[in-house]
Amino acid sequence: MTTLALPTTEEEIWRYSRIDELDLGAYSPQRCATQVVGDPAILVKSSGSNVLKHDDVFTQTNRDNSEAIVIRVPKSHAGGAVEIIHHFDTSGALYCPRVIIEAAENSEVSVVERFVSADGVKALVIPVLEVHAAQAARVSYLAVNELGATTWMIAHQEAEGERDSNLNLSVVALGGDYARVRTECRLIGQGASAQQVALYFADGTQMHDFRTTQEHVAPRTHSDLLFKGAVAGKSKSVYTGLIKIHPHARGSEAYQTNRNLTLSEGAWAESVPNLDIETNEVKCSHASTVGPIDDDQRFYLESRGIEPATAERLVVLGFFNEVLERLPNKVLATELYDRVVAKLAASETVGSE
Amino acid sequence: MSVLEIRNLRASVAGKEILTGMNLTVRSGEVHAIMGPNGAGKSTFSAVLMGKRGYEVTSGSVELDGVDLLAMPTWQRAVAGLHLVMQYPTEVPGVHVDELIEQAWRTRGRSTTELADAVVAEAERINFDARLVQRAVNVDLSGGEKKRNETMQLALLKPKFAILDELDSGLDVDALRDCARRVEDATNEDSLGAIVVTHYARLLEDLKPDFVHILVKGRIVESGGPELADRLEADGYAAFSG
Structure with missing residues (x-):
């Protein structure tokens, strides 16, 4: 079993989190019910290589209890697609799914991993994702949190891209009680690029928590991150993101945008962008906003004769559309749009009570 | 025949009175130009008529065919037949133009079966790229495209009265002519009554007013025919500061 202690909110990477509420000993390991198509x-x-550089109690717990799903894409293999669906249905259970993606030179693969539990299941899910994209490989990965409102998730993702590779890492989070995803993305070969997008929407007393690092190790690497979330009811969200540019990563470009909509007085969102740049010849920008629906946008729609509730719904869905339009899987994007619509309708009903 | 009647309208922004007693009567098919220097209250007048938040009406009335518009929220004023073409059209990320028009037609109880054809026809008429209607409202559009888009919406929503707030802002000559002519056509084809709020007489070469009003310090100080705009061009606003 694990030897590391639970972190505390004193540590920057756990600041604002609900880690203090966690009693790891209250959960007993159980095998995941997983379909892989x-x-x-x-x-x-067979087990894959290990790209993890940031071990903690959760990655260790995962390693002790997981049976990895390994996706090994041979050289120049194109059009590979895998869908993984985990069902977590036992309260008190600890689930440790692990997915390893190894994309060989010039290969291409698209992976969707869905995390599903019913409302009322008080389980703890500790997933780990490891991605390695070799030279010129193209990897797209989408995690979908469809957890019930009492399930906890603490996810750890690390990805690295070699020369001229492309990583597309996305997350859509709608469910969970406390649901966290930490993503470390390292561009280690020159010309490597990465796009990261996330859509998160919490209501009730949910909390969504995202931590990202865009690490540029090699020259002329490019990263672009867009995370957009909304909080309704008494829910919370946290985003903290770091752009780290190493001394040798000259000519790199890194962009990071985090936008948060607060849909009710009782909701709370925090956004903390950080830059750590160790060379001069780079282009970097970050933008972060937290606030209610824009008054001018609402007025514009109302001035066309659209009722306030509809105007508000259009603005919120429009806010999320920008992320959905960037998801690699168009069929799934449409399904997720419908879920966002349903969730928004449900949170409005609760809000008006 | 419809009538928009503005009587002794006074309004404040952040406790400061900007409109100090506006009077104006507009009938279907008429074009009224409201001209005034910076700070005269032109944009406040537009915002107050449409019911924008942050503008407080302290006295007076605005009635459309005898119905009190000031008692209505913004969306109901629009459904009642009032339309605002904004000076700086707001960008609404992720909300597509056709989706916006569809919703606007729905609240007016209009069937949306002919919407797609109507959009294509109106876009063509105003030289607006019809593909842009499937993109987010005003996002990544040039100044000219935004105003063509605004004018296209006016044509599709067919209001009884429209306020055109500085239609000429940020427009090139071609776009200005296209937009002005489309509004002029609407006054003839749909009996639109138009209130053209502008700083410059140039716009009025394409959109010919029946009446010209000079707005100074929050009220109309002089009204007349098109010749008033010519006098203004020659003498400047200083002559009207009384």
């Missing part, structure tokens, strides 16, 4: 040529059982 995809190209059998790229699915293997």
Whole structure:
């Protein structure tokens, strides 16, 4: 079992989190009920390489209890697609899914991982994702949090991209009680690029928590991050993001945007962008906003004869559209749009009570 | 025939009185130009008529065919037949133009089956790229495209009265002519009554007013025919500061 202690909110990477509420000992490990659908040529059982550089109690707990799903994409293999669906249905259970994606030179793969539990299931899910994209490989990965309102998730993701590779890492979070995703993305070969997007929408007493690092190790690397979230009811969200540019990463570009909508007085969102740049010849920008629906946008729609509730709904859905339009999987994007619509309708009903 | 009647309208912004007793009567098919120097209250007048938050009406009335508009929220004023073409059209990320018009037609009880065809026809008429209607409202559009988009919406929503707030802001000559002519056509085809709020006489070469009003310090100090705009061009606003 693990030897590391639980972190505390004193540590920057856990600041604002609900880690203090966690009693790891209250959960007992259980095997995940997982369906994997995809190209059998790229699915293997053997354990993969380890790209994790940030071990903690959760990555260790995962390692002690997981049976990894390894997706190994051979050289120049194109069009590979895998869908993984985990169902977590036992209260008191600890689930440790682990997915390893190894994309060989010039290969291409698209992976969707869905985390599903019913409302009322008080389980703890500690997923780990490891991604390695070799030279010119193209990896797209989307995590979808469809957890019930009492399930906890603490996810850890690390990805690294070699020369001229492309990583597309996305998260859509609608469910969970406390649901956290930490993503470390490292561009280690020159010309590597990464896009990261997230859509999160919390209501009730949910909390969504995101921590990202865009680490530029090699020259002429490019990263672009867009995280957009909304909080309704008494829910909360946290985003903290770091752009780290190493001394040798000349000519790199890094962009980071985090926008948060607060849909009710009792909701709370925090956004903390950080830059750590160790070379001069780079282009970097970050933008972060937290606030209610823009008055001018609402007025514009109302001035066309659209009722306030509809105007508000259009603005919120429009806010999320920008992320959904960037998701690699268009069919899933449409399904997720419908879920956001349903969730928004439900949170309005509760809000007006 | 419809009538928009503004009587002794006074309004404040942040406790400061900007409109100090506006009187104006507009009938269907008429074009009224309201001209005034910076700070005269032109934009406040537009915002107050449409019911924008932050503007407090302290006295007076605005009635459309005898119905009190000031008692209505913004969206109901629009449904009642009032339309505002904004000086700086707001960008609404992720909300597509066709979606906006669809919702606006729905609240007016209009069937949306002919919407797509109507949008294409109106876009063509105003030289607006019809593909842009499937993009976010005013996002990444040039100044000219924004005003063409605004004018297209006016044509699709067919209000009884429209306030055109500085239609000429940020417009090139071609876009200005296209927009002005489309509004002029609406006054003939749909009997639109138009209130053209502008700083410059140039706009009035394309959108010919029946009446010109000079707005100074929050009220109309002189009214007349199109010749008033010519006098203003020659003498400047200083002559009207009384």
